[in-house]
Amino acid sequence: LVTDLGLTDRNSNGKFVELKEKGLHLLKSEMLAAIPWLRHGFSTRLGGRSIFPPGALNLGFTDSDSREAVEANRMAFFEALGMDGFSVVRLRQTHSSQIALFESTRPSPAAIEADAVVTRLPQVILTVLTADCVPLLIVDPESRTVGAVHAGWRGTAQGIAAKTVATLLRHGSGSAFQLCASMGPSIGPCCYEVGVEVLRSFQKEFTGADRYFSSLLPGRDPAHPVRGPSGPDRPVERFSLDLLAANRDQLVEAGVLPENISISASCTGCHPELLFSYRKENGHTGRMMAAIASVE
Numbered sequence: 001l002v003t004d005l006g007l008t009d010r011n012s013n014g015k016f017v018e019l020k021e022k023g024l025h026l027l028k029s030e031m032l033a034a035i036p037w038l039r040h041g042f043s044t045r046l047g048g049r050s051i052f053p054p055g056a057l058n059l060g061f062t063d064s065d066s067r068e069a070v071e072a073n074r075m076a077f078f079e080a081l082g083m084d085g086f087s088v089v090r091l092r093q094t095h096s097s098q099i100a101l102f103e104s105t106r107p108s109p110a111a112i113e114a115d116a117v118v119t120r121l122p123q124v125i126l127t128v129l130t131a132d133c134v135p136l137l138i139v140d141p142e143s144r145t146v147g148a149v150h151a152g153w154r155g156t157a158q159g160i161a162a163k164t165v166a167t168l169l170r171h172g173s174g175s176a177f178q179l180c181a182s183m184g185p186s187i188g189p190c191c192y193e194v195g196v197e198v199l200r201s202f203q204k205e206f207t208g209a210d211r212y213f214s215s216l217l218p219g220r221d222p223a224h225p226v227r228g229p230s231g232p233d234r235p236v237e238r239f240s241l242d243l244l245a246a247n248r249d250q251l252v253e254a255g256v257l258p259e260n261i262s263i264s265a266s267c268t269g270c271h272p273e274l275l276f277s278y279r280k281e282n283g284h285t286g287r288m289m290a291a292i293a294s295v296e
C-alpha cells in the first residue's frame with residue numbers, strides 16, 4: 001500500500017486506496033474493495049512498458065504505442081487486480097449513450113460499439129478507457145450484476161450514467177438503493193474548459209444544467225471561476241464544466257444513495273505525471289482503464 005502519490009485526496013467523496021501491485025500503481029474504491037466476490041480497479045500511468053508514453057501503463061491501442069506493449073500492460077493490469085484467466089469485453093467507445101448488455105458465455109474478440117456495458121456473468125471483465133472522461137463502475141450486490149461506463153461530456157449530456165443504472169436495475173435485483181457506484185480520476189472543473197455549445201447541449205437535456213457550468217471571464221484565473229452562466233451584460237463564451245457533479249446527480253436521481261457513491265477528485269489535468277490527460281497533453285497521450293468483474 002502506498003500513499004505517496006497524493007491521489008487519495010481529501011476532496012474525494014468516499015475513500016480510495018492506492019495499491020502498488022507488481023510494479024503498477026492502481027486505485028481502488030474502498031467501498032467496492034469491501035465486496036468479497038468483486039474485483040475492480042482504476043489504472044494510473046505508472047508502471048507499464050509502453051513505447052509511448054515511454055515506460056507508461058498505456059492500456060489503449062493508440063497509434064503511438066505498440067500493440068504488444070499494450071497487450072502486456074493489460075495482462076499485468078488484470079493480473080494485479082486478481083482477474084487473470086477471466087474473459088475481457090472490449091468496447092469501441094464513440095461518446096454515445098449506447099449501453100451493451102453482455103450475456104454471451106463466449107466473448108467475441110471483436111469490440112462492441114458502446115460507451116457502457118452491463119453483465120450478470122462471473123469472470124467477465126468489463127472495461128472502459130479514459131484520459132479525462134469519467135470512468136464509472138456500478139455494482140448491484142444482490143444480483144451480482146456489474147457495469148462500466150465511459151462518460152465524457154457528450155455521454156453525460158445524453159444521460160449515460162442514469163441509463164446504465166436503469167439497465168442494471170432491469171437485469172439485476174431491481175433495487176436502486178442497494179447499488180454501489182465509483183468514479184475514478186477524470187478532468188476536474190479546474191481544468192475542463194468548454195464552449196457555449198456544450199452548455200447548450202446540457203440545457204437541452206436537463207433542467208438546471210447551468211449548475212454544472214461556471215463562467216470563465218477573460219483574463220480571470222480558471223481556478224476561481226464565477227458560478228453560473230453569464231448574463232447578457234457579461235458576454236462570456238467559455239465555461240468550466242463539472243462532469244463529476246453531473247454524473248453524481250444522475251446517479252442520485254436514478255435512485256442510487258449518495259452514501260453509496262465514491263468519487264475520486266483527482267484531476268487528470270492537475271496530475272499529468274500520474275494520470276493521462278488528453279487535454280493537457282494535446283491528444284498525444286495514453287489511456288487509463290477502469291475494470292470490474294465478479295469472481296463468482
Ligand SMILES: [Zn+2]
Nearest residue numbers: 190191267270
Ligand atoms: Zn485540474
